[in-house]
Amino acid sequence: MKFFLKLFPPNLKVMADISKFLASGRYDECITYIKSVDQKNLKKSLNYYIVTSEKLINEFMMHRYKMMNDMHEMIFKEKSKYFNQARYNKCVNAANEDDKPLNFYVQKLKNGF
Numbered sequence: 001m002k003f004f005l006k007l008f009p010p011n012l013k014v015m016a017d018i019s020k021f022l023a024s025g026r027y028d029e030c031i032t033y034i035k036s037v038d039q040k041n042l043k044k045s046l047n048y049y050i051v052t053s054e055k056l057i058n059e060f061m062m063h064r065y066k067m068m069n070d071m072h073e074m075i076f077k078e079k080s081k082y083f084n085q086a087r088y089n090k091c092v093n094a095a096n097e098d099d100k101p102l103n104f105y106v107q108k109l110k111n112g113f
Contacts, residue, residue: 010045010048011045014041014045015045018030018033027108030109031111031112042075046068047080049064053068062091062094069083070106074106
């Protein structure tokens with residue numbers, strides 16, 4: 001299943017738009033946007049980022065795996081089918097000061113879900 005996800009990636013424009021909203025601090029607009037987009041494509045996009053970030057071993061990049069899993073669980077009220085508890089724990093343990101803004105973004109969005 002992971003092979004097909006990597007071979008045929010979804011339309012990632014949704015994730016780029018979400019990133020723009022988060023980076024500019026427009027959280028209410030981001031929540032509205034997330035609720036209005038095609039949920040099937042959003043789920044595929046999040047899963048794509050979860051799968052592609054599993055291989056990131058650089059501690060600075062591990063936050064992406066954690067954030068994508070947190071967003072998936074927040075939006076869809078379930079863990080991704082690609083969720084790996086051991087990998088998630090490793091990412092949490094590797095978190096440093098640079099990762100705090102990403103956790104902050106997810107916390108800001110939680111109010112809308």
